[in-house]
Amino acid sequence: TSVKRTKNLMKVPVGDAVVGRVLNALGEPIDGKGEIETNEFSLIEQKAPGIMDRKSVHEPLQTGIKAIDALVPIGRGQRELIIGDKQTGKTTVAIDAIINQKGQNVICIYVAIGQKESTVAQVVRKLEEYGAMEYSVVINASASDSAAMQYLAPYSGVAMGEYFRDHARHALIIYDDLSKHAVAYREISLILRRPPGREAFPGDVFYIHSRLLERAAKLCDEKGAGSLTALPIVETQAGDVSAYIPTNIISITDGQIFLETDLFYSGIRPAINVGLSVSR
Template identity: 70%
Template sequence: MSIKAEEISALIKQQLESYKDEISVEETGTVTYVGDGVARAHGLNNALQGELLLFDNGVYGMVQNLESSDVGIVVLGDFTGITEGDSVKRTGRIMEVPVGDQLIGRVVNPLGRPIDGKGDISTDKTRPIEHKAPGVMERQGVSEPLQTGIKAIDALVPIGRGQRELIIGDRKTGKSSIAIDTIINQKGQNMICIYVAIGQKASTVRAQVSTLEKFGAMDYTIVVTASPSEPAPMLYVAPYAGAAMGEEFMHNGKHVLIVYDDLTKQADAYRELSLILRRAPGREAYPGDIFYTHSRLLERAAKLSDELGGGSMTALPVIETKAGDVSAYIPTNVISITDGQIFLNSDSFYSGIRPAMDAGTSVSRVGGDAQIKAMKKVAGTLRLDLSAYRELESFAQFGSDLDAATKARLDRGARTVEVLKQGLHESVPVAKEVIILFALTHGHLDKLEIEDVLRYQNELFDYMDASHQDLEDTITKTGNLPEGDSLETAIAEFDATFQPTAKADNTAADTAD
């Protein structure tokens, strides 16, 4: 039997027509070291910084160090299933996380995987966790207020959309509470919130999520959490993952509030990684690029120009100090990157002044640009009044003879401190903040006893809701004080009905003694 040349030719043509170019060449390496969330691999000569790698057990890693003979890899997950000699291959992709509306209301880990037991998240959108911050010409000035619902902050250190305002203080001084209350106050404000919990106990995060659910805030919030039990790379990656999720909304013209709670623990995780990767330690054993680690993260918060949609991302990083030392390495770094700081004083906190904000140390570099006009008018002298009160208070305790003017300033200062006190999760709408501060600065509280101040405030709010809702609506809609003396008149009407607490008469008791 002979085979004709034409048949061979036809058969070859048929094979060529059905041929598909599916040959793939994968670059693989061999693990030479693994431990504490870090691996080293040999043979990945073309690996890129930040590239995703896949280990034999299905766990991903990210290239962190590029060296002459091997690469340093941070393992994004359980590293206990990886052993020396395992193979690891390049994926050709950089580290990315799922983004989009589907994540709202969910609790996820830094890889964007749900950990709240509510099923999978169906989104096909992803964004790289590392992204270049918007340039100078892509931004616009911060001018739109972000209302926290906390009187002391909105009056003294206002925050604007697109700003970066640091919350700093010792452990257990109410830093997270301020962040959570700010998120709760965004209800109905057209704001998407992202709460990044870095190195916080799972029970603490569960309590925060329960609080957000109770106040209906999870309807517009994403929680990203990396607990202390997870490897250091997860704590390091968490804030970048949260920033990527926020950027998706910002670049679509929406407004985002992101809380990094807290960056001290992220810096510690990065220090741990760097030391295991044998990077040269610097001050306090942190690596030389620790400043860049935080600056490239916080610079991603911005108010975009109108040409780019006008979206914004406001960052509230949290830093924990030790014994109020703001001159330590990480606090000074982050203070220099942000647009102001809210400093919480442990002495004030334990003396019952909550939020325990130190008006002298706290500052907003955006200032009045982030306040409505009405707030600017009523809060203009508050900072000076408080500073003068603190100074006079320290002198007044050494002597009893005070002139009338000094006594008046001390009395006004004491009432200012009392007005700025606020309970946990008791957000105050901006119109009501303006009303009570107007009453304070116009002397309506001067004759009250200190213990009557908060009762006066609450009863005034109820009276305005019942009898002068139009004045509140005017402040809310226009951002200005009502025309004429209508607000002054309304508060004077309430003053006539307010019943001060009767003082106990101790005369009889004194006589009996």
């Protein structure tokens, strides 16, 4: 296959036309419901809003989970990390948060990175079952997609979320999960022969996540007071929160919800360790 330059920057369709759809990392529909009819496109790489364009977070974003809403409340425009080992219910917490936005006028974007196709299909079915697809967008770069697609997916998702943020509306974006995103980026970097650093990740792996998460913000009244809330998910290995990617993302986000295997298996679900979870 030949590679040709288009001389265009990477853009994805945005606006109400994408709501209710399942798309790939390039913003192309993969749900078999036909083309997306819109004239509105947005660059996937945008600068995050500056200090003067922001406002401190003051409205709550109810997740519908008592342990979160009472002890580690999330505000509109906040970035809250959901962290825990595999099979501790991280995705469930995120999906519950989406379902709970029904009637709240919040557009939800679920970005699946490196997940099994069957898992994503299950999520879409669950959202349809609760009528949540009416205000949601699902972006899927599955495990069978190339590393480049998995790397692009969250940026495509945030571009769609930013459209609503900049049009005085509220959006919620979930990245599931950024550990796999970092692994995809590591693969690309090693192929490009960039020098590896800690855990063989490239030196700019912090920057790829910080520039992504800084785009979630609560805008000031002059800019329309819209918001984009981010719930990134990170999978730990054997509860090791001090590994490279978990510590990076904990330092970028405004708090974390820490899920524990022991609590999960003792029947406490959602398995939130309220001692280690914080909301700043």
